[in-house]
Amino acid sequence: MSPPAYPPPRHLAGAPSAPAAEYDADVVILAMDRARETVEAVASARAQTGVSKHVWIADQGSDPENLAILKAAVGDAPDATLVRLDRNWGVAGGRNRATALGSGRAVFALDNDAEFDGADTLARAVRALDAEADLAAIGCRILVHATGEEDLSSWGYPPALLPRAADSFDAATFVGAGHAIRRADFEAAGGYDDALFFCWEEYDWSLRAINAGKRVRYRGDIAVRHKVSGQHRFAWSGTRWFHFVRNRLYIEMKYGASWPSLLPRFLAYQAKGARNGVLAQGLRAGPAALRLAAEFRPPAGQEHLYRLTPAARGYLARNDAAHRGGLLDRVRREVLASLPSAPSKPAAR
CATH class of the missing domain: 3.90.550.10 (Spore Coat Polysaccharide Biosynthesis Protein SpsA; Chain A)
Structure with a gap:
């Protein structure tokens, strides 16, 4: 090709x-x-x-x-x-x-x-x-x-x-x-x-x-x-979070995921974005991902590459999903870890 x-x-x-x-x-x-x-x-x-x-x-x-x-x-x-x-x-x-x-x-x-x-x-x-x-x-x-x-x-x-x-x-x-x-x-x-x-x-x-x-x-x-600090964290300024969320959702839809199936991931991203002061970026990313997905057409002759085969799904399961834990572990990382920690909450009155 x-x-x-x-x-x-x-x-x-x-x-x-x-x-x-x-x-x-x-x-x-x-x-x-x-x-x-x-x-x-x-x-x-x-x-x-x-x-x-x-x-x-x-x-x-x-x-x-x-x-x-x-x-x-x-x-x-x-x-x-x-x-x-x-x-x-x-x-x-x-x-x-x-x-x-x-x-x-x-x-x-x-x-x-x-x-x-x-x-x-x-x-x-x-x-x-x-x-x-x-x-x-x-x-x-x-x-x-x-x-x-x-x-x-x-x-x-x-x-x-x-x-x-x-x-x-x-x-x-x-x-x-x-x-x-x-x-x-x-x-x-x-x-x-x-x-x-x-x-x-x-x-x-x-x-x-x-x-x-x-x-x-x-x-x-x-x-x-x-050349970065060893403790450098994700840069929340500019439009980085917008691209992070938009692109991840868009990619899932390119390979066949429906928008309803992505809603839990989208909500987890909003919780994380809110925690880090970039909620607006994350909210804009959802409609932007939908627009990209609606406009996307696989290049001629490459349509088959966007339908994951059983072999590809098995590869991803062995080499990625198997190391990420179950659903509860993922929710804990994406949502619970994004929420304010106990010491930062207002004292009870």
Whole structure:
């Protein structure tokens, strides 16, 4: 299946195109300001050894000062290319367009505030994909850059699996801050859904890959370092909660869930949003998810990927649901944990 054709972005610095010869991997880094961190991420990617690669930096709207810093850092590098996209497509759309620029058999996406843990991290990720034909993607272990401790804000798996952070296991998704995807599987599953913008795009794509008979695997021995506080919590400002709730509901409906069946989840999200002062975002997310679902049409030839097979349901049950506990456990996490704790309640009068 051919990848979608996107309008060519504006070339700003570095090599004008991908290498003519075959090579192992593309490293994709999205940029929007945070110039110092982005330059360090690019340097980390270019320093990877034991693998043939090309580094793509796709800017989505940095201000002129930060863009100048990126252009100077990339310069005329033969193994890196800085481009400017026509607008901010978010994480999902930005990675789609940056990935389409290359031709390496693996694609490693690195957050612009992250770095590879070692000089051979990329090579090891490519070897991991090469070693197992049914492996579509691997999620890296995400460590706090300054300390090497677990980045708890980037743990995207069942909480019960956190003690196994140094191990490996099959999973239902991967964390976007550092991951590798087999290009052929990325294209076969249709890439990311641009409509998601950011949040849950990795899970949405993973569902299609799993439905096509592929696996997603967490590799605790392959790591990136993320420049966040080890105790960082979910950022409730802006529109993050809106996208979190909207996208999760939309994805469920894409794969056949009815709105009534999602009502308990929606109410749990509202309780959590109210507790954190963003109730309005969560309430707006419901109608927005319904609109996206009403507008969604599977790409021609990919309709089957949106109907989960018995094998896919079994995979998800073994590798995700089995680690999340029963309904009561989930309600406790989503609702009861969102309510004010006893010490914060007014004293009885």
